[in-house]
Amino acid sequence: MLKDTALTMETDMRYVINANKLLVGALALGFPFEMARAGESSDVVTPQAIPDTSANVVQPKKRVQGGVTSNDLVFSAYTSDNSIVFPQILKLWVPDGSVIADVTYGKGVFWRNVDTSKYTFLPSDLKTGVDARHLPYKSDYLDAAVLDPPYMEGLYRFKNDALAGAGTHEAFRDYYSNSQTTDDKELKYHDKVLDMYLSIGLEVRRCMKDGAIFIVKCQDEVSANRQKLTHVEIIYAYEKMGFYCEDLFVVVRNNKPSVSRIKKQVHARKNHSYFLVFRLCKAKDKKLPYSNFGSLLDAYSTR
Numbered sequence: 001m002l003k004d005t006a007l008t009m010e011t012d013m014r015y016v017i018n019a020n021k022l023l024v025g026a027l028a029l030g031f032p033f034e035m036a037r038a039g040e041s042s043d044v045v046t047p048q049a050i051p052d053t054s055a056n057v058v059q060p061k062k063r064v065q066g067g068v069t070s071n072d073l074v075f076s077a078y079t080s081d082n083s084i085v086f087p088q089i090l091k092l093w094v095p096d097g098s099v100i101a102d103v104t105y106g107k108g109v110f111w112r113n114v115d116t117s118k119y120t121f122l123p124s125d126l127k128t129g130v131d132a133r134h135l136p137y138k139s140d141y142l143d144a145a146v147l148d149p150p151y152m153e154g155l156y157r158f159k160n161d162a163l164a165g166a167g168t169h170e171a172f173r174d175y176y177s178n179s180q181t182t183d184d185k186e187l188k189y190h191d192k193v194l195d196m197y198l199s200i201g202l203e204v205r206r207c208m209k210d211g212a213i214f215i216v217k218c219q220d221e222v223s224a225n226r227q228k229l230t231h232v233e234i235i236y237a238y239e240k241m242g243f244y245c246e247d248l249f250v251v252v253r254n255n256k257p258s259v260s261r262i263k264k265q266v267h268a269r270k271n272h273s274y275f276l277v278f279r280l281c282k283a284k285d286k287k288l289p290y291s292n293f294g295s296l297l298d299a300y301s302t303r
């Protein structure tokens with residue numbers, strides 16, 4: 001009985017002490033006394049018993065948000081063309097003064113609206129004698145690089161008359177490829193496209209500084225009746241090489257593409273392409289500090 005009473009008293013005392021602490025805490029947070037006491041039984045604690053700490057109460061400072069409201073932003077999707085979107089990407093990701101190489105410069109459409117004098121600008125292309133798989137730069141040199149190789153398997157065919165863009169579409173072929181047939185018979189169809197992205201990716205990685213930015217243009221394709229989500233394949237494969245995909249831009253064509261000799265449409269006709277923005281992480285174990293996409297996927301693939 002005595003023990004029980006002692007226990008009750010002890011419990012009551014704890015309650016008083018805890019209630020006191022709560023109330024003091026609530027007051028310290030700036031709650032009015034009435035609110036701080038709400039839900040508390042009045043015989044446990046009285047206002048007189050509460051030390052007046054109101055003078056000590058530090059009022060929480062009003063948080064003032066910085067910045068301005070604006071819709072003058074770089075967006076993730078544009079119905080436009082590359083020469084309009086590309087400068088937006090540079091603005092967001094490549095600081096002035098950077099050493100930047102475009103390793104598939106082509107006709108320089110990307111750069112039409114860019115003041116290249118703001119950078120140390122290094123354009124090159126197979127057409128001008130530089131194969132992007134063997135770049136003339138020393139290791140750890142570039143702050144940024146740009147890649148836009150032919151993205152359609154049709155531009156990597158063995159025979160000239162099988163190349164996409166033959167005949168009336170020669171201008172197209174001229175723009176998108178180096179118009180050369182390929183001698184690599186090991187790989188076929190879409191694998192050739194991927195192989196080009198990956199082999200150039202490795203060489204670009206060698207030339208890049210740790211933390212450098214890699215802007216990659218690509219488009220998905222249906223190849224041999226199979227859906228090939230090139231942008232997903234590239235993101236996954238590059239991550240294995242140590243590139244983290246920082247940003248993704250969708251460019252939707254202004255005009256409607258057509259298809260010749262169509263019997264029945266099977267897949268949606270692609271009218272969009274991507275700019276992917278990667279950041280290189282050169283850590284030896286190639287584990288990216290900010291992404292676990294690859295390892296998570298590996299873990300699930302074994303379940």
Ligand SMILES: C[S@@+](CC[C@H](N)C(=O)[O-])C[C@H]1O[C@@H](n2cnc3c(N)ncnc32)[C@H](O)[C@@H]1O
Pocket residue numbers: 103104105106107108109110111124125126127130131132133148149150151175176177178179
């Ligand atoms: C889609 S076009 C690039 C267009 C370019 N971004 C522009 O704004 O004009 C593809 C280019 O990749 C080039 N190319 C193809 N294979 C290459 C390689 N192994 N190394 C360097 N350039 C290559 C072609 O000559 C072609 O100019």
